[in-house]
Amino acid sequence: MQTKPPILEISEAFADVSKAATFSKSVLRFRNTRWARQVGLDRLSDDEWIAHFAAFTPLEGNLQQPLAMRYHGHQFGVYNPELGDGRGFLFAQIRDEAGRLLDLGTKGSGQTRWSRQGDGRLTLKGGVREVLAAQYLEAHGVKTSKPFSLIETGEDLQRNDEPSPTRSSVLVRLSHSHIRFGTFQRVAYLDERENLARLIRHCAEYYYPDTLDDDLGVMAPALLDRITAQTARMVAQWMACGFVHGVMNTDNFNITGESFDYGPWRFLPWSDPNFTAAYFDQQGLYRFGRQPTQGLWALQQLAATFTLICDAEPLSEALQTYESTYQHALADHNLKLFGLKSSGDLKTDLTFLQTLYNWMSETKAPWAQVFFDWFCGRQSEARAKASPIGELYAGEAFAPVFDQLSGFEPDRTDRLAHAYWQRRSPVTLLYDDVEALWAPIAESDDWSAFHQVLDDIEDARLALDIPFEKAVSKA
Structure with missing residues (x-):
């Protein structure tokens, strides 16, 4: 029986307490009734729903203060140590009907200490696009975060890529983990070896319990092997659906191999390996045909962080899982479709x-x-x-x-x-x-x-x- 959200076991080293913005209005635009039922939140009235997912009143027995996660990441191949949850936070951890741990994370919930020059907000169009992408991918068998709630928030936002001012929203997504590859990259960059070991053990305990071992030299490669397989399957599923994520930065990969953070995504009109989703990806780094390569590259960056506490050879062996898993998953998902x-x-x-x-x-x-x-x-x-x-x-x-x-x-x-x-x-x-x-x-x-x-x-x-x-x- 869960007595407290597990993230609190490590949050002092990996997150910062945050506070939600106050919005001028809250109009419910999307409510995921199917997944609300699976996590026991289907009986909330609309007013209660808005209180939790726009004003962010804590769920009973859950996080009393939201947590903005700390992480780094490679963005279009360039390492950036100035990242973190800049317009979102971890709001709650809950269980589904099968007892699996799930996270409720936000997008557009206001500024955090990691916002830099950003306003911490999400455009309504951006929220609509994320709901559509995730719902479509889930329907087609892709492992993805689930859009849980979309609420229009009544602000006029200035954006370069949309006619301004544009309407605002706050999104809540449901996923199996808020922990990103960039979470590991940050502690490795800071040479926080004890915290890296804590993070590996936490991920093994709550997400891949079959990899738990007293010996970190055994557990870390086993964990990497499992993350590698899940990531390979996710990318293969994208390819089968003709989906282009658009921003495959290492902070946009999580440890459970779920698609999330849908920004400039696109679906292929027809087969074109050079199709690029993001207008700002001028070199085509994340083009459709390069997604499998980029998935492995991101995993290699994750593996590099583990070398602080583990020999390189077993980590390299764990990465070998990628190609075989990808090929089997590509064939499997195409045939399923x-x-x-x-x-x-x-x-x-x-x-x-x-x-x-x-x-x-x-x-x-x-x-x-x-x-x-x-x-x-x-x-x-x-x-x-x-x-x-x-x-x-x-x-x-x-x-x-x-x-x-x-x-x-x-x-x-x-x-x-x-x-x-x-x-x-x-x-x-x-x-x-x-x-x-x-x-x-x-x-x-x-x-x-x-x-x-x-x-x-x-x-x-x-x-x-x-x-x-x-x-x-x-x-």
Whole structure:
């Protein structure tokens, strides 16, 4: 039984007490009822919800003061020791129905000691985009933080990348850990070896208890191995969904391998390894095709911090997990999105994907449409022929894709009975789609299109019915 939030065991070395901003108004725009039920907060009234997630009145028996986490990080390859939670904090730690530890963290909750020149706020459009991205990715089986609450806060914000002034919001996200790669980088940079050991033990105890060991030289590589595998799976899931995170800085990776902090994200319109999400990523460092490489690079920076208390060789061995895990996860998640079973041979699975990707690149077939059209393989052949891009499937170039696709056994074909598969096209969140959702909100405070897309995303989640990989944590 949890008697106090576990973060308090180490918070004096890794966080600073913070205080939420006072907002001029609080209008509830999104409430995650499904996840509220799973963590026992579904019975809160709207007023109680706003009190906790806009005024940040503490949850009973939880953190009495929010904690702004300290961390460093590589930002576009350059080390920055001046980071930390600058517009957010850890508000609470709670348990879900399975007893797993979860964090409630904020974005846009006001200034902290790490805000530097920032105002500590989040634009409403930024909040809307984060809700959409996380909901969509979760529906498609990607391990991600969950948008828990979005409340409009009534301030006019000045931003260079949006028409100013623009509306403000505060977001609360639910994740399995608030601890980032940059948390380790900070204590290593400061040569705080005792605190590094405390942090490793804390992460092992509460998130990967099977790695616990009295010998740090054994526990640290085991922990790195598990984090490496989780990160590889996350990046592979992004790639299968055609998702570009946009800002793969080391402070945007956490120890449980969950996507979070959705800023300039994009989804591919078609297969393009050079597609870049952030306008300020002029060198394409975080472009779509480079995401797997960048994921490993971030893990290498994490491993470097462990060398202060552990030999390098077992850490290097732990990193070897990445490539194999990534390849298996890439094949696995692509086939899940197609509603197909693995052939049982990784080489066969990956050969199919290479043939598919080559065809998609050459034809510029819409990424999401292809997976939608061929869900459960040949079981959807009639649907595919009637697709808006049906003529592409009739072309000679598609024949090798079709031949290999046909060799896979469909998985749970009963899912095709869901009404979602009667649509002509899947729900998508391409750039123009998101702008079309935002326009009526900005112009006339019309949220109907936003809520309709959330309903469509929920239909996709139910229709795909991809089992969500659960994080391991101490009950």
